[in-house]
Amino acid sequence: MDINDKKLQVSAIQNGTVIDHIPASNLFKVIDILGLDKIKSQITFGTNLESKRLGFKAIIKLADVFFMDEEINKIALVAPEAKLNIIKNYKVVEKRIVEVPDAIVGIAKCGNPKCVTNIENIVTKFQVVSKKKVALKCHYCEKITDSEQMEIF
């Protein structure tokens, strides 16, 4: 076993999911949205890894965790270019990309301080008006919240 193989041993998972291409700055938001701080499985993550596309990226490896589409698509707001590798017996058996859904319920906060959702106890609802550079139109106040002002609950 040479040294490269050894390195792989540390981080490889037998079964589970690897979420790659998360913007480094949003790693903890992803952890939060997926509730990873509350699960018992073995989790490894790396952050501030160099990435041609993102500048710095983060990666999360989750042993024995698999996601439904609607579950994983929730992270699209903070990691629109995330890629999932589904691992079975140390092999990548499936690659999936995260898709920004057409509508977002909960998760994000409306950026308009005068919006009713920031005043009464209401579950936020948004129509996604731009998927590339994510922009959300509030179902209530009809104002646009863009990715820069976006706050995740």
Added chain:
Amino acid sequence: MKNKHLISITDFTRDEVFKILELAAEFEKNPSQNLLNGKVIATLFFEPSTRTRLSFESAISRLGGKYIGFTDASSSSVSKGESIKDTIMTVANYSDMIIMRHPVEGSARWASEVSRVPVINAGDGANQHPTQTLLDLYTIKQTQGTLENLNLFFVGDLKYGRTVHSLIQAMSMFNTTFHFISPLELQIPKEYKLYLDKLGLKYYEYRDFSEIANDADIIYMTRIQRERFSDPMEYEKTKNSYVLKNSMLNNTRPNMKVLHPLPRVNEIHTDVDTNEKAYYFTQALNGVYTRQAIMTYILGLK
């Protein structure tokens, strides 16, 4: 259509807009009909708006209905800290329809989701005021005979004026050419320019308001509000450079009409009032017919 809400102008299809305009024309011919006999309409004004409220209450009274409500939040349970949801769920028990004005944006949509009776938005903060938009459309059609292919000039506060924004949305269905005249700090927001670009509609922007409105079919004036300026001197200067005077109407088209959602401060000189092109008071009268049309349509009585 029975039990539909009217929260945003985009809630109504083009056909429904035309239906409302048709009904409003009927009410203009015959404004006193007993269609709301036995109905109780709640007018909940969480912030004062004399014009809109009186126009609704006049419309209800002329149709034989009764109204209950409050004219500002201080005289209601809201001052005790009641939520919008609780107020609406309670009032829905006492009435057949709710007319609501509230300073919080999105409050009307929220109310429509918790109310078991139809809700009409009479203004939710800087967001929407669809009954004003419909009465504007009615007035434009009434004076021009059509809504198609018109030249619309908007003057004043185009940044915060929700009547302007909703009217742009509504008129964009009719191949309108838009002209925006405003100071830089109150210019039309980028999202509306992008919206018009997307639809391929023409628009022009101007900073100077002198004799450029000669090919206008409609000049839509708006009030420039003091609270929009951090510098009071800047406000004084700006407010006086977007004033419509009678002499400026000399070379305008014969069909041209001047509209204003009112109240006016000084942006239309009083010497314009007697010009036959001044139409803002008739526009306010149309508010009654249009609101009669909207209420009877929503209650399924027309």
